[in-house]
Amino acid sequence: MLVKEVMKTEFYLISPLAKIREALKLMKEKNVRFLITEKLNPHDTYGIISYTDILQAVVAEEGDIDLLNVYDIYTKPALFIFEDVDIKYAAKMMINFKVRRLLVLENNELKGVVLMDDIIENLMEDIFGQ
Numbered sequence: 001m002l003v004k005e006v007m008k009t010e011f012y013l014i015s016p017l018a019k020i021r022e023a024l025k026l027m028k029e030k031n032v033r034f035l036i037t038e039k040l041n042p043h044d045t046y047g048i049i050s051y052t053d054i055l056q057a058v059v060a061e062e063g064d065i066d067l068l069n070v071y072d073i074y075t076k077p078a079l080f081i082f083e084d085v086d087i088k089y090a091a092k093m094m095i096n097f098k099v100r101r102l103l104v105l106e107n108n109e110l111k112g113v114v115l116m117d118d119i120i121e122n123l124m125e126d127i128f129g130q
Contacts, residue, residue, distance in 0.1 A: 003090050004083035006122055007104045007112035013038045016047060016071040020058070023049055023070055034101060036110065037074050046103055046110055047076030080105045081114065087122070090114050 014023055014035045023035055037047035049070050057063045057073040080103040081090050090102055094116050104112040 001087045001122065002083065003081055003085050003087055003104055003114050004112075006087055006090075006118050007083065007114045008118065009112045011036055011110070011113050014049070014070060016040065016069070016074060016076075018070050020054060020065050020068040020070065020073070024054065024065075027051070035070075036078070036103065036113070037070055037076065042108075045077035045108075046080070046105075047071075047074040048078040048101070048103070049074040078103050082106065083111055087114075087119060091116075091119050094119075 012026060012030050012032060012035050014026060014037055016037045026035060027033065034048055034050040037049060039046055047070075053073045053075065057068060058065050079093065079097055079099055081093060083104050083106060093102060094100065100116045102114050103110060104114055
């Protein structure tokens, strides 16, 4: 099975210049646990910000949510994989780098996101049937 067969093509972008409050609002509205940060120019890379990043910055570091921007705490560059790669390599990357999601890129443009949950769900369907 290939990454493109499992990846999600619905994802949400946010500017790295946005305030953390805006990121949390968008996450709540869209019911997601992460956002992808937009590229600032064609040669830039995508980043990613998650609940974990926000909790670490705001709670653990005692940061002020109104003083922090997305670029203060996001991960950039985000790890990525290509859509025509076998899903087992996406799983290996997630395990090796201890991440739960990978961006799917083609020619430095975002095509989708592959999540660990989707890989596990697909594996269970293969084992137990649909």
